[in-house]
Amino acid sequence: MKISLTVNGAQRAFDVHPGDTLLEVLRREGYKGVKKGCGAGDCGACAVLLDGRAVNSCLVLAGKADGSEVLTIEGLSKDGALHPLQEAFLDEGAVQCGYCTPGMIIASLDLLTHHPDPNEEEIREGIAGNLCRCTGYTKELRAIQAAAEKMREARHG
Amino acid sequence: MGLPSVKEFVRPGTLDEALELLRERGERAWPIGGGIDLVLFAPREVETVVDLGRLPLRYVRENEGRISIGAIATLREVLESPVVRDYLGGVIPEMLHQVASPLLRNLATIGGTLVSANPWSDVITLFLALGADVVLSDGKTRTIPLEKLYPARALRATILTEVRLPSSARESAAAFWKFSRTAFDVALLNCATFVRMVGGRCVEARVVAGGTPQLGARLPRAEACLVGSGLDDSSIERAAEAARESADVREDRRASADYRRELVLVGVKRSLHEARGRLAGGER
Amino acid sequence: MAEERRPAFVVVGKNERKVDGVALVTGKPKFAGDLDLPGTLCVKILHSPHAHARIVEIDASEAEGLPGVACVLTHQNTPLTRYTTAGQGYPEPSPYDARMFDTKVRFVGDRVAAVAAETEEIALEALKKIRVRYEELPAILSVDGALAAGAPIIHDEKDSPGIYDAAKNIAADVDIDVGDVAQGFAESDVIVETVCETQYAQHAPIEPHVVLTNLDEDGRLVIRSSTQVPFHVRRIVARVLDVPLHRIRVIKPRIGGGFGVKQEVLLEDLAALVTLRTGRPALVVLSRQEEFIASRTRHPMRIRVKLGARSDGALHALEMEVLSNTGAYGTHALTVLSNVGSKTLPIYNKAKNVHFFGKAVYTNLPVAGAYRGYGATQGYFALETAMDELADGLGMDPLKLRRRNAIRVGESSPIFEKLGEGREGVAQTVKSCGLERAIELGAARIGWEEKRGKRPRQGSRVRGVGMSIHMQGSGIPQIDMAAATVKMNEDGSFNLLIGATDLGTGSDTILAQIAAEILGVPVSKVIVTSSDTDVTPFDTGAYASSTTYVSGKAVERAALAVREQIVQVAAAMLADDGGNLDEARFVLKNERAVAPNGRGVTLAEICQRAMYQTGQFQIAATASFVPDESPPPFMASFAEVEVDTETGRVQVLEYVAAVDCGVAINPKMAEGQVEGSVANGIGFALTEEMLFSSKGRVRNPTLFDYKILGARDVPPIEVILVPSFEPTGPVGAKSVGEIGINGPIPTIANAIHDAVGIRLTKTPFTPERVLDALRARRPG
Numbered sequence A: 001m002k003i004s005l006t007v008n009g010a011q012r013a014f015d016v017h018p019g020d021t022l023l024e025v026l027r028r029e030g031y032k033g034v035k036k037g038c039g040a041g042d043c044g045a046c047a048v049l050l051d052g053r054a055v056n057s058c059l060v061l062a063g064k065a066d067g068s069e070v071l072t073i074e075g076l077s078k079d080g081a082l083h084p085l086q087e088a089f090l091d092e093g094a095v096q097c098g099y100c101t102p103g104m105i106i107a108s109l110d111l112l113t114h115h116p117d118p119n120e121e122e123i124r125e126g127i128a129g130n131l132c133r134c135t136g137y138t139k140e141l142r143a144i145q146a147a148a149e150k151m152r153e154a155r156h157g
Numbered sequence B: 001m002g003l004p005s006v007k008e009f010v011r012p013g014t015l016d017e018a019l020e021l022l023r024e025r026g027e028r029a030w031p032i033g034g035g036i037d038l039v040l041f042a043p044r045e046v047e048t049v050v051d052l053g054r055l056p057l058r059y060v061r062e063n064e065g066r067i068s069i070g071a072i073a074t075l076r077e078v079l080e081s082p083v084v085r086d087y088l089g090g091v092i093p094e095m096l097h098q099v100a101s102p103l104l105r106n107l108a109t110i111g112g113t114l115v116s117a118n119p120w121s122d123v124i125t126l127f128l129a130l131g132a133d134v135v136l137s138d139g140k141t142r143t144i145p146l147e148k149l150y151p152a153r154a155l156r157a158t159i160l161t162e163v164r165l166p167s168s169a170r171e172s173a174a175a176f177w178k179f180s181r182t183a184f185d186v187a188l189l190n191c192a193t194f195v196r197m198v199g200g201r202c203v204e205a206r207v208v209a210g211g212t213p214q215l216g217a218r219l220p221r222a223e224a225c226l227v228g229s230g231l232d233d234s235s236i237e238r239a240a241e242a243a244r245e246s247a248d249v250r251e252d253r254r255a256s257a258d259y260r261r262e263l264v265l266v267g268v269k270r271s272l273h274e275a276r277g278r279l280a281g282g283e284r
Numbered sequence C: 001m002a003e004e005r006r007p008a009f010v011v012v013g014k015n016e017r018k019v020d021g022v023a024l025v026t027g028k029p030k031f032a033g034d035l036d037l038p039g040t041l042c043v044k045i046l047h048s049p050h051a052h053a054r055i056v057e058i059d060a061s062e063a064e065g066l067p068g069v070a071c072v073l074t075h076q077n078t079p080l081t082r083y084t085t086a087g088q089g090y091p092e093p094s095p096y097d098a099r100m101f102d103t104k105v106r107f108v109g110d111r112v113a114a115v116a117a118e119t120e121e122i123a124l125e126a127l128k129k130i131r132v133r134y135e136e137l138p139a140i141l142s143v144d145g146a147l148a149a150g151a152p153i154i155h156d157e158k159d160s161p162g163i164y165d166a167a168k169n170i171a172a173d174v175d176i177d178v179g180d181v182a183q184g185f186a187e188s189d190v191i192v193e194t195v196c197e198t199q200y201a202q203h204a205p206i207e208p209h210v211v212l213t214n215l216d217e218d219g220r221l222v223i224r225s226s227t228q229v230p231f232h233v234r235r236i237v238a239r240v241l242d243v244p245l246h247r248i249r250v251i252k253p254r255i256g257g258g259f260g261v262k263q264e265v266l267l268e269d270l271a272a273l274v275t276l277r278t279g280r281p282a283l284v285v286l287s288r289q290e291e292f293i294a295s296r297t298r299h300p301m302r303i304r305v306k307l308g309a310r311s312d313g314a315l316h317a318l319e320m321e322v323l324s325n326t327g328a329y330g331t332h333a334l335t336v337l338s339n340v341g342s343k344t345l346p347i348y349n350k351a352k353n354v355h356f357f358g359k360a361v362y363t364n365l366p367v368a369g370a371y372r373g374y375g376a377t378q379g380y381f382a383l384e385t386a387m388d389e390l391a392d393g394l395g396m397d398p399l400k401l402r403r404r405n406a407i408r409v410g411e412s413s414p415i416f417e418k419l420g421e422g423r424e425g426v427a428q429t430v431k432s433c434g435l436e437r438a439i440e441l442g443a444a445r446i447g448w449e450e451k452r453g454k455r456p457r458q459g460s461r462v463r464g465v466g467m468s469i470h471m472q473g474s475g476i477p478q479i480d481m482a483a484a485t486v487k488m489n490e491d492g493s494f495n496l497l498i499g500a501t502d503l504g505t506g507s508d509t510i511l512a513q514i515a516a517e518i519l520g521v522p523v524s525k526v527i528v529t530s531s532d533t534d535v536t537p538f539d540t541g542a543y544a545s546s547t548t549y550v551s552g553k554a555v556e557r558a559a560l561a562v563r564e565q566i567v568q569v570a571a572a573m574l575a576d577d578g579g580n581l582d583e584a585r586f587v588l589k590n591e592r593a594v595a596p597n598g599r600g601v602t603l604a605e606i607c608q609r610a611m612y613q614t615g616q617f618q619i620a621a622t623a624s625f626v627p628d629e630s631p632p633p634f635m636a637s638f639a640e641v642e643v644d645t646e647t648g649r650v651q652v653l654e655y656v657a658a659v660d661c662g663v664a665i666n667p668k669m670a671e672g673q674v675e676g677s678v679a680n681g682i683g684f685a686l687t688e689e690m691l692f693s694s695k696g697r698v699r700n701p702t703l704f705d706y707k708i709l710g711a712r713d714v715p716p717i718e719v720i721l722v723p724s725f726e727p728t729g730p731v732g733a734k735s736v737g738e739i740g741i742n743g744p745i746p747t748i749a750n751a752i753h754d755a756v757g758i759r760l761t762k763t764p765f766t767p768e769r770v771l772d773a774l775r776a777r778r779p780g
Helices: A024-029 A084-091 A101-114 A118-126 A139-157 B015-028 B038-042 B075-080 B087-096 B110-116 B120-130 B220-226 B235-246 B257-280 C020-023 C061-065 C120-128 C143-147 C181-186 C230-241 C268-278 C287-296 C333-342 C376-392 C400-405 C414-418 C435-446 C509-517 C549-576 C605-611 C667-686 C744-756 C765-779
Strands: A002-008 A012-017 A047-050 A054-055 A068-070 B006-011 B030-031 B048-051 B058-063 B066-070 B133-137 B141-143 B159-165 B172-179 B189-198 B201-210 C041-049 C051-058 C069-071 C113-117 C131-136 C172-179 C190-197 C212-214 C223-226 C248-251 C282-285 C301-309 C315-327 C353-362 C461-471 C482-488 C494-498 C526-531 C587-589 C592-594 C600-601 C620-625 C634-644 C650-660 C717-721
Touching: A024 A047, A024 C131, A047 A101, A047 C315, A054 A101, A054 C268, A054 C494, A084 B201, A084 C020, A101 A118, A101 C020, A118 A139, A139 B075, A139 C620, A139 C667, B006 B120, B015 B030, B015 B048, B038 B110, B048 C600, B058 C268, B066 B110, B075 B087, B075 B110, B087 B120, B087 B189, B110 B120, B120 B159, B120 B172, B120 B201, B159 C172, B172 B257, B201 B220, B201 B235, B201 B257, B220 B235, B220 C667, B235 B257, B257 C765, C020 C600, C041 C268, C051 C113, C061 C069, C061 C120, C061 C494, C069 C120, C069 C268, C113 C120, C143 C315, C143 C353, C143 C461, C172 C315, C172 C414, C181 C301, C181 C315, C181 C353, C212 C268, C212 C587, C223 C230, C223 C282, C230 C509, C268 C282, C282 C509, C287 C587, C301 C376, C315 C376, C333 C353, C333 C376, C333 C414, C333 C509, C353 C414, C376 C400, C376 C461, C400 C435, C435 C461, C435 C650, C435 C717, C461 C744, C482 C509, C482 C549, C494 C509, C494 C549, C509 C526, C509 C549, C549 C587, C549 C592, C549 C600, C549 C605, C549 C620, C592 C605, C600 C605, C634 C744, C650 C667, C650 C744, C667 C717, C667 C744
Parallel strands: A002 A068, B006 B048, B030 B048, C041 C282, C223 C248, C315 C353, C494 C526, C650 C717
Antiparallel strands: A002 A012, A047 A054, A047 A068, B058 B066, B066 B159, B133 B141, B133 B159, B172 B189, B189 B201, C041 C113, C051 C131, C069 C113, C172 C353, C190 C301, C212 C223, C212 C282, C301 C315, C461 C634, C482 C494, C482 C620, C587 C592, C592 C600, C634 C650
């Protein structure tokens, strides 16, 4: 079947098998920043924004995304400029192996879009579905706080 | 890979269309809300996926204190809805904050959750305690208590369209308690309690334990200890004890039956104390 | 003090961004599974359903006939060479007890066959069509079962060298003595004895094992693997498949975490053989379930520790007995067993009488292998639990007891020499040790004095604090080797070529920082290429906390050699203007070489001259390093916990790890190593455990039921980097990759004891176990 998606701002049409997951389609089409860690919604490495909300793309049937907007990690930086979340993850040392990082950043983006000023508990909950085996999350928490501050400043001009 | 057996993915725009598809395709059709369980369990017989996501069932409404949640509303949408924020002391968001992860809550629908009937379901445990009704449609519409939906019979060519929560009477309160290995985990045991008081006496009580590891079920013997009481410490203690004795707990890989029995006691006790506190706090 | 020797650094000690960071945060295809090669075959493995069985018959003809199947591999058509999957130095100290495919299966998940097909669906379909007839054998599902008289023999084959005693299911055995331990106990005033048991635990890197192979334009085999040991992969695959080593190139792209599980040649042979047989690219990716059932685990252990002390608290006799479960194969069996003692006992070097002995035994359970901490994690549970009990017995503050007995600068331990990695060790004297200071800072941070023994209670919840101390090593002395090449470009930049393997730890970055420091350039002027056997010099790989210290030293040496060449050219350039210049007094900074007289030239000018103008040559050097010692990093760790006495739930409220790793080359990365390993360690302490059916099948092979900690579970972790300077290390550094993981189990166990008075001796401390222990103690 054919589906049409807006991926990272670009209108795309894909030929998919009706049983394909969004994760499979995205990786097949070259969006390798979307990672597979478990295929069961347990790790969050495959998170993408689907119509503005972060979801486990391994659990979304591709047909369900037909007509939707998808944002993957590849679409986050604009014209070579990193997003404040990407900057903060680098500056705070929140990236180790980097395999969970795309999903973690996408989940954080969902959080900060809807809660621009989260407290620590809310941040922890916001990335609760994104497992990281390298960092212990301490540096991610700081990075998300730092990014939130930058994003608020940018918003208020 | 996904689901190799699937040949057709359809997205009906109306309930009638959806029901028609389910009738036509029979057992080879599978209706989905978020579709999580379909992907996870990948049943080999499924050839047609009927995505209910485009049905006009994505809402959370209030009408004279009664809350109606459309089947397609995601757990996230319910969690963030102003309509449920203050319902019975905020017990619904309190529970939903403990369900799975934000990523899954963005995908899971309330209807899918109720129909999937995962035995650890926090939503079902709480909604049973709240006395929820569900609206089913197979062309004709009927409303039944959520309790009557289980044990989950296969809903042949039937769609759960809405869940309804009764208006929260004055002097009533509810609380939810969950015990799991980590925060992002299914319940080893969950508990929900609801009490309604008139003139300082409990006139209605519902005590539910789930993940036992079976689906949430009411514990009438515990409820009986509460009705007629003033919800004093000793009646709570008796109710918790009765819950421990009467809950049908079993062993699985996550916990032993004995341990679950202890958790029932603690969970019922703690959620009743919490509910009582909410009454005292003057919340609805 | 050691810190005084610390020179002023420009790049070292700075929180430089990861050199590969931008690619990672923008989702660039940097991982082994991100490369699409046309015509790639998907490889799937048929795993044994039985814990112990002989393959009587195997018929793959139907599978082979399935359209889309390119080849099926079984013991009938693959090399029968015995080898070890352990990616260790050569000759490996692990028995050669494995084959690609054997005629016997030894655990549920063991390899039976593999299929390469056009698609994953076809490969999975073909697996179902392979007919296997098994003769089931009695299975051994516990260490006691393995040692019981008349137990079935798991490795009854005659051609597996290196097994200690196959007939008794003993893969490895260690027994070392210092002084006279019996006499030592006889002379002790207080004696305690404890037995601790650790669980089957899995590494659970978020990226599973991935291997992609293909033939390059010249017909050479290229292996892209998520490996910690590219050079060992090349050597072992060459031997197993009987391919000349020079026909193989191994590339490690970015890898999504290793923690030891990727120090194993687990899949490379399969993909490589498919590519050699078919001429086509082949991809193997383990599913999450396969990670649990068929990769590697931590060695579960039962450890008995007996301590004897004089009444003043001086440790006098120390005995440690280990029973390690290596599972179906002996990969890392001997070395992990040795490390239980070699990385723990020297910390209490005052004890004159020490006996360390133990066995690693085979069982029909999943294969244990290397896992961050490498035996020390298990050893410290028992040792530091016993130390707390000893403190109790002596009526002494556990913190004071440890201070009194811990190793210090200028001291040694006979254990260093007696016990190495599967052989005798190397004598060494500790030249940097911030342990005393770590204890002091950590205690202050957690509030030891105020909180210890107070048992504040709120409802059913009681709080307590606990601590423990630790050391690890920095590489394997006289075994590990690393090499680095530094090559200069005419814009004043440098290529740094290293065999070292960055598995997410940030080693590419800190090695670049070392080079940049010495060469007087920013990190951006150091282009790092690592882990490509065709391009980079040799390195044993990323394990045993070796990279910072061993690879770092190689980089330091190469950079110093290049610096010398630069200065020679600079001196010649500046000398043209008259006067002799003392080359020893040149300084490289701000991308310039500055002479003692203050005059300087840019590095770009220097390289341009060397390349194009006068006395032309390539400014470059390769240097190697083999360490003669393994300076230990040290750690004091502290935790405050709250125990719910009604549910048994243990919540860690705060965790403090005060760590001496010498000079922290990149402090945030060093902290990150500790934070991550502590979080993993808390998981071991509280939730992580592989469960088995009565048939030896893993019951929870998913992240749904094998619970690693998420962001809501990990408590605030405070890492204190205690300043010290290791004179033998590169820029004063020691390694820090593993030590953190040793802390949580004993620290939390001791904190639980402080809170509620129970001693937990079996990990993980699940609510159910804690509640059982509380109940067992009552009434009391």
